[in-house]
Amino acid sequence: MESIGVLMAYPMNSYLEQELEKRFNLLRFWTVPEKSTFLATHKNSIRAVVGNASAGADSELIEVLPRLEIVSSFSVGLDKIDLAKCKEKGIRVTNTPDVLTEVVADLAIGLMLAVLRKPCQSDRSLGKKVGIIGLGRIGMAVAKRAEAFRCLINYYSRTEKPEIKYKYYPNVVELAANSDILVVACSLTEETRHIINREVIDALGPKGVLINVVRGPHVDEPELVSALVERRLGGAGLDVFEHEPEVPEELFGLDNVVLLPHVGSGTVETRQAMADLVIGNLEAHFLNKPLLTPVV
Amino acid sequence: MAPQNQSQPSQNDLPYVLILKPPPSFVIFGDHFFNSAKFQFLKAYESPLRLPQFLLAHAQSVQAVLSSGGAPVTADTIRLLPNLRLVVTTSQGLNHIDLSECRLRGISVAGAGTIFSADCADSVVALLIDVLRKVSAANRFVKQGLWSSQGDYPLGSKLGVKRVGIVGLGSIGSEVAKRLEAFGCTISYNSRNKKPLVPYTFYPNARELAANCDALIICCALTDETHHLINKQVLSALGKDGVIINIARGPIIDEKELVRCLIEGEIRGAGLDVFEHEPDVPSELFALDNVVMSPHNAVFTRESFEDLRKVVVGNLEAFFSIEPLLTPVVLDDQPHFPG
Numbered sequence: 001m002e003s004i005g006v007l008m009a010y011p012m013n014s015y016l017e018q019e020l021e022k023r024f025n026l027l028r029f030w031t032v033p034e035k036s037t038f039l040a041t042h043k044n045s046i047r048a049v050v051g052n053a054s055a056g057a058d059s060e061l062i063e064v065l066p067r068l069e070i071v072s073s074f075s076v077g078l079d080k081i082d083l084a085k086c087k088e089k090g091i092r093v094t095n096t097p098d099v100l101t102e103v104v105a106d107l108a109i110g111l112m113l114a115v116l117r118k119p120c121q122s123d124r125s126l127g128k129k130v131g132i133i134g135l136g137r138i139g140m141a142v143a144k145r146a147e148a149f150r151c152l153i154n155y156y157s158r159t160e161k162p163e164i165k166y167k168y169y170p171n172v173v174e175l176a177a178n179s180d181i182l183v184v185a186c187s188l189t190e191e192t193r194h195i196i197n198r199e200v201i202d203a204l205g206p207k208g209v210l211i212n213v214v215r216g217p218h219v220d221e222p223e224l225v226s227a228l229v230e231r232r233l234g235g236a237g238l239d240v241f242e243h244e245p246e247v248p249e250e251l252f253g254l255d256n257v258v259l260l261p262h263v264g265s266g267t268v269e270t271r272q273a274m275a276d277l278v279i280g281n282l283e284a285h286f287l288n289k290p291l292l293t294p295v296v
Numbered sequence: 297m298a299p300q301n302q303s304q305p306s307q308n309d310l311p312y313v314l315i316l317k318p319p320p321s322f323v324i325f326g327d328h329f330f331n332s333a334k335f336q337f338l339k340a341y342e343s344p345l346r347l348p349q350f351l352l353a354h355a356q357s358v359q360a361v362l363s364s365g366g367a368p369v370t371a372d373t374i375r376l377l378p379n380l381r382l383v384v385t386t387s388q389g390l391n392h393i394d395l396s397e398c399r400l401r402g403i404s405v406a407g408a409g410t411i412f413s414a415d416c417a418d419s420v421v422a423l424l425i426d427v428l429r430k431v432s433a434a435n436r437f438v439k440q441g442l443w444s445s446q447g448d449y450p451l452g453s454k455l456g457v458k459r460v461g462i463v464g465l466g467s468i469g470s471e472v473a474k475r476l477e478a479f480g481c482t483i484s485y486n487s488r489n490k491k492p493l494v495p496y497t498f499y500p501n502a503r504e505l506a507a508n509c510d511a512l513i514i515c516c517a518l519t520d521e522t523h524h525l526i527n528k529q530v531l532s533a534l535g536k537d538g539v540i541i542n543i544a545r546g547p548i549i550d551e552k553e554l555v556r557c558l559i560e561g562e563i564r565g566a567g568l569d570v571f572e573h574e575p576d577v578p579s580e581l582f583a584l585d586n587v588v589m590s591p592h593n594a595v596f597t598r599e600s601f602e603d604l605r606k607v608v609v610g611n612l613e614a615f616f617s618i619e620p621l622l623t624p625v626v627l628d629d630q631p632h633f634p635g
Contacts, residue, residue, distance in 0.1 A: 110425035148478030
């Protein structure tokens with residue numbers, strides 16, 4: 001399989017790079033100065049792309065790689081992959097679900113506690129209303145943890161889940177109005193872009209706290225910044241931003257805001273498990289075996 | 297003299313509650329915080345007299361004392377208060393009250409009960425996640441503008457795979473256990489006595505507990521037995537992947553030894569709300585990103601202060617109304633507390 005070209009957009013994990021190099025011809029895209037020339041030269045050997053939260057396979061890239069068969073993302077999020085185009089061209093797509101659910105949820109709770117426990121006067125977690133947007137794997141894991149702090153869990157989802165005992169709200173504004181802490185836990189799609197907008201922020205209010213551990217573009221960032229600076233929002237814990245690694249400097253001096261450099265899945269154990277999934281999926285594909293975690 | 301309001305007792309009729317030093321609540325909210333129509337305060341700290349003189353001159357009829365960590369009730373103080381029948385403390389800890397002397401003289405003691413347990417437990421989890429996932433350090437990293445220039449932050453460690461060892465499975469320890477179970481941790485403990493109804497693994501001493509866990513959480517009271525309980529042997533047993541969290545009392549840990557272990561990388565990290573000689577904190581810890589510290593404020597939430605106010609006032613009012621105390625401390629089973 002050493003002749004199979006695997007294009008990796010960004011450095012993401014040295015163990016992953018090492019393992020890919022043992023099996024394939026790994027092409028480190030970030031080291032290439034003339035990217036379009038490089039792609040033109042290698043287009044017939046590149047059969048796989050390994051992406052992550054920063055870059056995957058957009059329409060443009062897919063177009064210039066005629067022999068692309070599989071996109072394996074080192075993430076659970078798929079917002080950097082043109083899924084429709086992949087479907088159209090029969091390109092397989094895999095991601096890394098489940099292995100990072102717990103650590104992302106852990107971090108959401110860690111952010112919540114860090115924001116509530118301000119230096120001067122903290123707020124108790126017990127009895128707080130936690131509103132979760134998106135009750136998928138990560139949302140449910142956050143709910144389970146918050147329940148142990150005796151928080152009350154409410155949620156918004158595309159459809160109500162009758163088997164879930166938490167209270168459902170049919171839209172995000174109503175959920176925000178009935179939450180002390182609003183946690184974004186859904187995937188990023190056209191519909192959920194800027195799901196946290198001015199109206200939602202106003203509904204959450206000057207005592208409310210926003211926690212975002214999924215994707216920056218879920219939040220209208222300039223609106224969020226002005227709400228925090230003007231104290232129209234009580235606080236925020238953010239692991240993701242619209243234009244990472246750029247973070248609005250106006251937030252740097254705010255004690256009621258905790259900012260992290262996209263470390264949601266950032267544990268040694270998790271990144272290893274994610275890398276193993278990427279490698280496992282690619283191996284399975286090129287050996288004509290069933291994919292481990294296919295999306296398309 | 298203006299006629300007095302007949303429906304309220306005059307200030308002169310109200311029984312006194314002695315306060316030696318202002319509790320944290322007074323400092324934060326003002327000295328009206330524990331006011332009641334049923335008693336008045338006698339503030340020793342407002343007098344120019346030294347304490348023994350003050351007590352002899354003004355406090356001989358006093359039946360109740362409101363104490364806090366910074367205002368210990370020693371045997372000497374108790375002996376100067378012949379009518380003392382009740383000590384109410386605003387703190388969770390009781391190590392600043394001479395409980396043996398109280399027991400000897402039939403003086404009741406009322407504490408905070410369990411009002412602080414949830415907030416303490418929240419602080420434990422906050423500190424533990426912070427140390428394992430480097431929350432405070434990464435927050436500083438971003439706020440110093442380093443993410444753009446220095447790139448990705450070093451990886452942390454997963455909480456759910458950690459074996460948690462709780463020293464002291466009282467009210468706080470139990471609340472910690474409940475929370476960490478939801479994160480997937482397995483719980484074990486060491487306590488004065490094994491608790492048969494509890495589903496967690498018991499270890500007979502702190503060293504064995506430390507040898508079998510990845511995160512050691514100190515939730516016990518400070519007594520003669522627990523002073524420097526966490527010593528060189530225990531820290532060594534905890535090992536270089538181990539983390540220690542202390543929200544209980546600083547002297548439970550041999551602080552010099554802890555600092556040495558942290559500097560030498562012999563344990564992974566620490567989350568500390570309490571220290572041996574507060575407010576002094578070993579300056580060697582300031583530069584360590586794997587050490588998260590807070591200024592003894594684990595229980596300081598807005599809501600817990602309100603709960604405290606109710607419990608303190610409630611206990612004092614019950615006492616003066618000859619009703620049962622809300623949160624009496626059972627003195628019979630207390631270990632010996634340092635005076």
